[in-house]
Every structure is written in structure tokens, then in C-alpha cells.
Amino acid sequence: MKAIGLIIVVLVGALLFYSTQDFPIWGDPNSPASTHIATYHLEKAYEETSVPNVVTAVLADYRGFDTMFETGVIFCAGLGCFVLLRLFRKRDDDSYYRHVSTGITLHIKRGRIPDASSEFERIDTLWTPYDLIVKNVCRILAPFVQLFALYVIAHGHYSPGGGFQGGVILGASVILIAISHDMRTALGRIGEKTIHILMAVGVLIYSGVGALCMLLGTNFLDYASLSKILFTNEIQARSLGILFVEVGVGITVMAVMISIYNNLSSDGRQDEGL
Amino acid sequence: MIWELDLAILILVIVAAIGALQVKDLLGCAILFGAYSFLMCLLWAIMGAVDVSFTEASVGAGVSTVFFVAAVFRTTRRTKD
Numbered sequence A: 001m002k003a004i005g006l007i008i009v010v011l012v013g014a015l016l017f018y019s020t021q022d023f024p025i026w027g028d029p030n031s032p033a034s035t036h037i038a039t040y041h042l043e044k045a046y047e048e049t050s051v052p053n054v055v056t057a058v059l060a061d062y063r064g065f066d067t068m069f070e071t072g073v074i075f076c077a078g079l080g081c082f083v084l085l086r087l088f089r090k091r092d093d094d095s096y097y098r099h100v101s102t103g104i105t106l107h108i109k110r111g112r113i114p115d116a117s118s119e120f121e122r123i124d125t126l127w128t129p130y131d132l133i134v135k136n137v138c139r140i141l142a143p144f145v146q147l148f149a150l151y152v153i154a155h156g157h158y159s160p161g162g163g164f165q166g167g168v169i170l171g172a173s174v175i176l177i178a179i180s181h182d183m184r185t186a187l188g189r190i191g192e193k194t195i196h197i198l199m200a201v202g203v204l205i206y207s208g209v210g211a212l213c214m215l216l217g218t219n220f221l222d223y224a225s226l227s228k229i230l231f232t233n234e235i236q237a238r239s240l241g242i243l244f245v246e247v248g249v250g251i252t253v254m255a256v257m258i259s260i261y262n263n264l265s266s267d268g269r270q271d272e273g274l
Numbered sequence B: 001m002i003w004e005l006d007l008a009i010l011i012l013v014i015v016a017a018i019g020a021l022q023v024k025d026l027l028g029c030a031i032l033f034g035a036y037s038f039l040m041c042l043l044w045a046i047m048g049a050v051d052v053s054f055t056e057a058s059v060g061a062g063v064s065t066v067f068f069v070a071a072v073f074r075t076t077r078r079t080k081d
Helices: A004-022 A038-049 A054-062 A064-085 A132-156 A163-180 A184-188 A192-215 A223-231 A235-265 B004-023 B024-047 B052-075
Strands: A095-099 A107-108 A121-124
Touching: A038 A054, A038 A184, A038 A235, A054 A064, A054 A235, A054 B004, A054 B052, A064 A192, A064 A235, A132 A163, A132 A235, A163 A184, A184 A235, A192 A223, A192 A235, A223 A235, A235 B052, B004 B024, B024 B052
Parallel strands: none
Antiparallel strands: A095 A107, A095 A121
16 A cells, blocks of 8 residues: 555656646746736836835735635634634643742642632643743743734835734734743733634724725725825825735734634643643 | 755755654654744745745744644644554
């Protein structure tokens, strides 16, 4: 069976290598991809949207529908992980606590110490080391990571970046807190309900901007009509429309990343994680 | 494009990919996959696709490695085959 698989893989690989010979060479200006419509975008994108980064202009303006449904796909991925993984039963096995001032670990067979107790803090069942340096470095690092993420979202017009990348980095900063402390700390900062509301809010912002354009009298996601309510010309309105849409994408992607991580690493119980 | 750099990274991509397939330890596999993503990100950057490269670095090398490690943490570290 293995031999047959190997033969098939080698044959298909050889076919693929053979067919790549017909591809246009890399960076060929006469290839079909760069003669059909790319020249129009490269020449006109800055005039029409005042966005120097053509990739952002194409992604969020000329190809806005596609990006909207990409955001929808990410939203559905988050919902799918939630439906498949989330368990609403409480973990009923033993729990572990650490006495804060002495560092002694308590193992409690049944019952719990109330969460409000300041003498004891709950620790994960799989023992996690108490590491002051890792905790504090990650706690200090997180705001800078978030600041960089906001820069990536807001500066996507001028440099590489945009909603997807910035959203992932924002989500990663919360995941960093969850890994370096524990999941309950991260959920204390941004709760499960908030995450799921944010997941929907991002998609709503994106499609809401599109619907607003329709209300103002142009096509869906044609940001030029936003100039009527933003008091700018149509070119600036398209640039600002791209920014609104990127913010929506960023919010959804951030919330989905946190939600998937929380469900995946805590077995769907959202109390003890990695 | 510097072709020596390109060739070195291409070879490393293939090494990382074969390593990720062959390794028995799934945690090591996740790390190798992260390395593969990062090398792909370098390749995109060499080809001038900076936005794709940024996405690959943040999603492929960053968050998806964390997801793989989380999945390994909740399942097993050894493969059957």
C-alpha cells in the first residue's frame, strides 16, 4: 500500500513539475495576470482612493465583497470551534490552590475556596510553575504588542498590514497573557461574552458600512457616497471607508483568535488552559 | 533578488517540511511547522509580496503554532504511525 502511494505521489509530482513549465516566468510583465486588470489598479488606485498601498486598496475597496465574506468565513470558523468544543458542565474533579503569602499548594478533594478569597489563588490541575519573571515580562510586553497591532490596523493604508494582521496580533497579545498567567486572568480581562459579541460586531461593522453606502445612493461597499456624511471629497471618503472596514475585520479576527484558543486549550471548559 | 539567499531558504523550506512529516513527536512537529511558516514568510518577502509575508508571519508562524501546541496539550504527543 505504501509503495502504491509513493508511486502515485511521484507521478503527480512529476506532472505538476511538467506543467509548471508552461507558467509565465516570475515577474513577467506580459503574463496574462499582469496585462488584464492589474495595470488599471496599479495606475489608478492612488488617484481614485488616495491609498499608496495598492494591496490594501484592492483588498478592501475594489475587492471589498471578497474580503467581507473572508471575514464571514473567519466568524464561522470561530462559531464552529465554539459549537464543537465548548462544554457547559463544570469540571467536578479536584482543585488546587496556592496560599499567596507562603507559597504552599493546597489540594482540595471536594468543594472550593470562594473565588473572592484574597488569601488563596487557584492554580491549574496540571501543575504550572510559579515564574515571576515570565509573568511580569509578558504583562509589561502585552500593551506594546497591542499598540503595535493598532498601528498595523491604522497604518495599513501606507505600509504592509491591515485588519487581518493587526487583529491576529491583538488576539496574540491576549493569548500571551493567557499563556504566561492562566486562562482565568485572561478571561478576567476580556470575558467570554465580550469576545462573542465582538466577533459579531466586526462583521456587522463591515456589512453595515456597505449597507450605509447603499442607503446613501451608491452600490454596496462603494465608499464614494460616504463623502456626504463625512464632509470630505469622494477620494478621501474611499480612503476612510477602507479604514472603517479594516477596523471591523480587525475586531472579528481578534475575537475569533481568542475564542478558538480559549476553547481549544481548555477542553471547552474555559477554566484551566495551557 | 539574491539567488544564493533564495536557494538557501528554499532548501531549508523543504528540509522543514520533510522534518515536520517525519517527526514522531507532535510537539516537535508543531514547532517545525512554525519554522516552515516563517521560512515561507521570508520567501514571500524576497518575492516582494510584503503583505502576504506579514500575514504568513502573524497567522502561520504565530497564532497557528499556538493553536497546534494547544491541541497537542489536550490530546497526545505521540503519533500512531
